[in-house]
Amino acid sequence: MNDLSASSRITYGAVPVQPAPVRRIRGLSDTALAWLFITPTMVLLLAINIFPLIWTIYLSFTNYRANRSNAPVNWLGIDWYQTILTDPDIWAAMQVTAHFVFWTVVIETVLGFGLAFLIDKKFRGHGMWTTIILLPMMLSPAVVGNFWTFLYQPQIGLFNYVVGFLTGRPASSFQMLGDVTLSPWAIVIVDAWMWTPYVMLICLAGLRSIPDYIYEAAEVDRASKWRQFWSITLPMALPFIMLAVLFRGIENFKMFDMVNLLTGGGPGSTTEVASITLKRAAFESWRTGYSSAFAIILFVTVFGLANIYVKALNRVKSR
Secondary structure (H helix, E strand, O other), X not given: OHHHHHHHHHHHHOOOOOOOOOOOOOOOOHHHHHHHHHHHHHHHHHHHHHHHHHHHHHHOOEOOOOOOOOOOOOEOOOHHHHHHHOOHHHHHHHHHHHHHXXXXXXXXXXHHHHHHHHHOOOOOOHHHHHHHHXXXXXXXXXXXXXXXXXXXXXXXXXXXXXXXXXXOOOHHHOOOOOOOOOHHHHHHHHHHHHHHHHHHHHHHHHHHOOOHHHHHHHHHOOOOHHHHHHHHHHHHHHXXXXXXXXXXXXXXXXXXXXXXXXXXXXXXXXXXXXXHHHHHHHHOOOOHHHHHHHHHXXXXXXXXXXXXXXXXXXXXXXX
16 A cells, blocks of 8 residues: 555656756847858858959959059059950950860760760679779869879870870870960860769769659650660750759869969960960969959859850750
């Protein structure tokens, strides 16, 4: 009896523990707390991205020179913009840039999609080959530039010996980085070697997103593999391919490090892309106002073309 009464007292006397109420910071609402957390990020974004852009726009209308910071700054209006847009050297640099962007994007897209199509088959050892293919993308551009500069050496470089072995031409009879005709293609080869794996990853994600039941339905309808590729694989992977083209087009339009390491814009101005011209105007001639106007023109060009391309991409995705 005593034991029963004791257990009863324990059972009925237990009081459930209530969780402690969450105390809101006094005087701050939920909206104020949200602004409190995101304000440091917004301030950092303004300091790193927005303010330099606004300052560059201002400098593009002046004769400011970074090496003469104490000199009086005069307002020039749109004079720099008129000078740049009527300069044949600028248009030549833009033409070189367009040539570089076009061929690198085409080669990387074709090779990247082809590699993704093969890797998607999941053959034996495909994981190891995927890792090997991704190695160039993991390297630093400085390492890649120095590595390929050594490979392109006409006397000791491996690239010339391979070409000579395949074509029967003497290895020392041509220079990839010193020839006017070959130097642009030397940069295209290096960029394609380094960034084709990036395109492959995006295309592989598109191929892996296609449901298997679509192919099963096509096989029931006795559609050939070629018909499945053109009617199912390519249309459904097209948004991912276009996304890869967008990313690589933007990156290659502002390409600087690889060109600077391999050729420095030479021989002559054969490989002088827009970024090299901008660097020379800003840090060799110290024409800060002029280079700021050129940077704004490049920014507007990339932003406008990317905006048009994104609209086309959205139309493809909505089909």
